[in-house]
Amino acid sequence: MASSAFTRRGFLAAAGGALLLPSAALAAVAESVPKDKRRMLQVNGYALDAETPLDALTTYITPNDLFFVRHHWNPMYPDLRRWALTVDGEVSAPRELTLADLKKLPRAEATCVLQCAGNGRGLYRPPVAGVQWKAGAVGNARWTGVRVKDVLERVGVKSTAKHLHTFGSDKPPEKVPPFQRSLEIEKALADGILAWEMNGQPLPALHGAPLRLIVPGWAGDHWMKWLVRLSPQPEAQTGFYMDTAYRYPKTPGEPGAPVAPENTQPVTELFVKSSITDAPSAAKVGAAVTIRGFALSGAPDIAKVEVSEDGGTSWRDAALDPRHEPYAWRLWSFRWEPRAAGRATLLVRATDSRGSVQPKEAVWNPSGYLHNAWPSAEIEVAA
Amino acid sequence: MTRWRRLAAAALAVALGVAAAGPMLAKAPRKKSKTKTPAAADFDVKLPVLGTSLQEYPAGSGKAVADVACLQCHSASMALQQRLTEKQWTNAVEKMMRWGAAVPADKKAELIAYLVANFGPDNDRFEAPVTRPVGK
Numbered sequence: 001m002a003s004s005a006f007t008r009r010g011f012l013a014a015a016g017g018a019l020l021l022p023s024a025a026l027a028a029v030a031e032s033v034p035k036d037k038r039r040m041l042q043v044n045g046y047a048l049d050a051e052t053p054l055d056a057l058t059t060y061i062t063p064n065d066l067f068f069v070r071h072h073w074n075p076m077y078p079d080l081r082r083w084a085l086t087v088d089g090e091v092s093a094p095r096e097l098t099l100a101d102l103k104k105l106p107r108a109e110a111t112c113v114l115q116c117a118g119n120g121r122g123l124y125r126p127p128v129a130g131v132q133w134k135a136g137a138v139g140n141a142r143w144t145g146v147r148v149k150d151v152l153e154r155v156g157v158k159s160t161a162k163h164l165h166t167f168g169s170d171k172p173p174e175k176v177p178p179f180q181r182s183l184e185i186e187k188a189l190a191d192g193i194l195a196w197e198m199n200g201q202p203l204p205a206l207h208g209a210p211l212r213l214i215v216p217g218w219a220g221d222h223w224m225k226w227l228v229r230l231s232p233q234p235e236a237q238t239g240f241y242m243d244t245a246y247r248y249p250k251t252p253g254e255p256g257a258p259v260a261p262e263n264t265q266p267v268t269e270l271f272v273k274s275s276i277t278d279a280p281s282a283a284k285v286g287a288a289v290t291i292r293g294f295a296l297s298g299a300p301d302i303a304k305v306e307v308s309e310d311g312g313t314s315w316r317d318a319a320l321d322p323r324h325e326p327y328a329w330r331l332w333s334f335r336w337e338p339r340a341a342g343r344a345t346l347l348v349r350a351t352d353s354r355g356s357v358q359p360k361e362a363v364w365n366p367s368g369y370l371h372n373a374w375p376s377a378e379i380e381v382a383a
Numbered sequence: 384m385t386r387w388r389r390l391a392a393a394a395l396a397v398a399l400g401v402a403a404a405g406p407m408l409a410k411a412p413r414k415k416s417k418t419k420t421p422a423a424a425d426f427d428v429k430l431p432v433l434g435t436s437l438q439e440y441p442a443g444s445g446k447a448v449a450d451v452a453c454l455q456c457h458s459a460s461m462a463l464q465q466r467l468t469e470k471q472w473t474n475a476v477e478k479m480m481r482w483g484a485a486v487p488a489d490k491k492a493e494l495i496a497y498l499v500a501n502f503g504p505d506n507d508r509f510e511a512p513v514t515r516p517v518g519k
Contacts, residue, residue, distance in 0.1 A: 035425060035426065035427070036427070040433055040513070040514045041511035041512075041513060042433055042513075042514045043460060043511045044457060044460045044461050045436065045437040045438065045458030045459075045512075046434065046458045047456075048433065048434045050514065051511075073456060122464070126504070127465070127466040127504060129465060129471055131461070131464070132465065173456045173483070174455065176456070
């Protein structure tokens with residue numbers, strides 16, 4: 001990678017923490033993605049699905065044009081000239097809100113991870129049906145808009161409202177069921193944002209313009225794009241995308257075995273996970289190399305990231321980037337000095353602020369959600 | 384090209400802010416985009432624009448059924464990347480038929496056999512097309 005793509009800012013910030021051991025000092029953090037890494041992997045031509053190669057996910061903020069794209073079908077984008085958000089249901093004053101109306105409310109901002117529930121599906125064995133994402137259906141962005149709470153209070157949400165039903169403008173083809181969703185209103189009121197900006201730019205059409213729901217810490221299926229209607233209701237939404245899809249076993253079963261619907265629950269919080277974005281394929285004994293990556297969780301923060309060179313028996317702390325906003329990802333780096341020639345395997349695991357530790361193996365599930373096994377880097381070490 | 388696919392191409396052309404960038408969009412009217420496109424220096428201009436490069440089903444008995452029924456709603460990549468058993472493919476085809484895929488009753492077995500033969504558990508042929516980023 002071009003050294004011009006890096007600054008020493010991250011390093012200096014980390015070096016300010018005097019307790020860090022030399023091996024745990026944060027390596028320089030990329031501030032932009034080099035041109036030769038700026039590309040997408042198109043896993044589906046239409047409906048359009050594309051993931052970001054891991055070696056392009058090296059910056060704290062994922063650029064909009066490199067952010068993964070997921071569609072259930074070809075979207076029908078709202079007519080921006082006539083767009084308004086309908087808010088109805090268990091509210092005392094149902095109404096339609098234009099973007100101008102929304103922009104009069106207090107501005108809210110959050111930097112957090114958006115990850116597809118199925119990120120990593122392609123890594124499950126035995127394989128399961130669906131988009132075979134590898135590890136790049138994830139990104140970290142700054143979302144700007146208004147709190148769901150401020151909107152719902154303005155329309156007088158009632159205490160009978162327990163679930164927030166969300167509707168986008170897209171319509172399925174043929175007899176495909178509509179993508180209608182709901183989430184617990186407590187979560188929507190606590191953290192939800194209705195965003196019209198992504199990384200300081202108007203929200204791109206591919207990412208839900210003019211308005212999408214941001215649900216920090218929760219999987220992307222809750223982050224409804226092209227929002228046209230919010231409806232607080234006493235009961236959860238029903239339909240294929242609530243009752244069949246986006247569900248995860250309550251208890252792990254046998255890989256490959258079916259799971260009874262009553263033994264499943266909705267996918268909500270992300271599982272603690274680290275990914276490696278940069279590692280050399282070759283090294284020399286005695287010459288230190290750096291591996292880098294990000295770590296994320298449905299908990300607000302990452303407590304530590306560790307690296308093992310002995311198959312997971314012993315672990316050493318990686319250095320964490322000082323930037324850590326709630327539900328954002330945490331960049332990390334690890335300086336490794338090879339001591340013996342041969343093929344080395346470095347394993348990585350993250351621990352979140354609630355103490356959840358990334359598992360060696362992801363729990364197999366019939367729809368392939370929330371894959372979070374330890375990632376590894378294979379390095380050929382020359383004498 | 385079906386109506387749905389023409390719609391897809393038109394929607395993509397608008398969404399991506401590109402003018403006639405690939406074979407699918409060759410007949411699309413040129414539109415001036417108000418959104419700022421990434422500077423040429425930001426990416427390799429030889430790469431296809433995201434959404435404009437489509438893969439095809441491999442030749443074989445059953446391709447004609449797949450070309451009609453499956454391409455109604457999604458590109459071939461969706462199937463090309465799968466690694467499913469006969470049971471899983473049967474479930475998938477039946478689900479898609481419930482959802483409106485035009486699979487004639489007497490062609491269902493042929494389609495499933497084709498999918499299993501080409502995209503069975505050992506399928507390792509799929510490579511996602513590398514594309515130019517869009518949508519700043």
